[in-house]
Amino acid sequence: MAAPHLNSSPGATDDGVADRHLGKRDVRNIHYFSLTAGDRQPRIAKCWAAVVLGEFMRQAERTLQQQRSDGPPPAGVPAPIGHSTEIFARISKLKRLPICHWFDLREAMGLRVTVRDPEDGQRYRFSSDSLHSYQRAKALFSKEPETIGWLRTNLRPSDVFLDIGANVGTFSIFAARHLSQAGHVYACEPHLPTTIQLLQNISLNGVEDRVSVISIAASGRDGFSPFHYKRWRPGASGSQLAVPGGPGLTRHVGSELKSSMTVDSMIAQGVIRSPDLIKIDTDGIELQIVSGMKLLLSGQQKPRSVLVEVQRGELQTQREFMRACGYSLVEGHLIGRWKRVFQRGQPLEELTLNAVFKPDH
Secondary structure (H helix, E strand, O other), X not given: OOOOEEEEEOOEOOOOOEOOOOOHHHHHHEEOOOOOOOOOHHHHHHHHHHHHHHHHHHHHHHHHHHHHHHOOOOOOOOOOOOOOHHHHHHHHOOOOOOHHHHHHHHHHOOEEEEXXXXXXXXXXXXXEOOHHHHHHHHOOOOOOHHHHHHHHHHOOOOOEEEEEOOOOOHHHHHHHHOOOOOOEEEEEOOOHHHHHHHHHHHHHOOOOOOEEEEOOEEOOOOEEEEEEEOOOOOOOOOOEEOOOOOOOOOOOOEEEEEEEEOHHHHHHOOOOOXXXXXXXXXXOOHHHHHHXXXXXXXXXXXXXXXXXXXXXXXXXXXXXXXXXXXXXXXXXXXXXXXXXXXXXXXXXXXXXXXXXXXXXX
């Protein structure tokens, strides 16, 4: 068998966050809120007015306390402008900022990111409630250009695309924009804060009719397992479903019992249609997920292409399983720091990479 073609992508870390600082162009592309939304304008104006007034009242109270401790100015010395104890005393008695306005302000301050496709000019919009989700959105076309290229090459208008580990939806939304009404995307994301951001992004891009969100975990077996959250932030990576053979997450901020299903069960129970393309990126349990789609990979309706993130030391195992199902490894994409490690002479089997498998016939 011919050796797989190996590509690499700079500019990203294995944590899924673009490894760069924000520049002037990034700042210009940030949209804090839409001023064209008439129903939001009064709320935004009220928020900012309340914040300014609240800060002014706090400053007035601090000045009043300082003046009382210092005493009146010496005789013959004119009082400075604003040095009126009576005025500051009245201001300090004003009501504090109502708590509801703080929540209005927090909602209004949500970042909106717009990314333009360099090939066809389409614009993609993303809501970003954390630095992780912001950087994922900004790096849509730069973090994993080979994955975007894989979609451009293999995706057909009527295809079904299964995105396991969809995160905030960058690849799901990109795929949905290139599908007809006959096609569909299933975006599987178990991390709940990220799932909310995913739903928001689907709505922002107007592809609700072509994307279905599945907030359970894909796995190698059906049932419930502990799901450990490494971080609460939307877009963060590293959270894990605790299943046999999976990576151990010793430190986490919280856990829940998460329902999990195999891909074969999802198809058999009518949850999803049989996919034509599959992307799997779950930071650790890819082997278990692939084992849970053996009937699909060995059946008559095989996916035309499967892109899997292969963890360190698992390339040979993943390759053998896919070969038993009639698939061959045709491409390998190194990302971020793994490119530098490979250039220093580290064997490919000891690196994390995106592997592309296709049926033998």
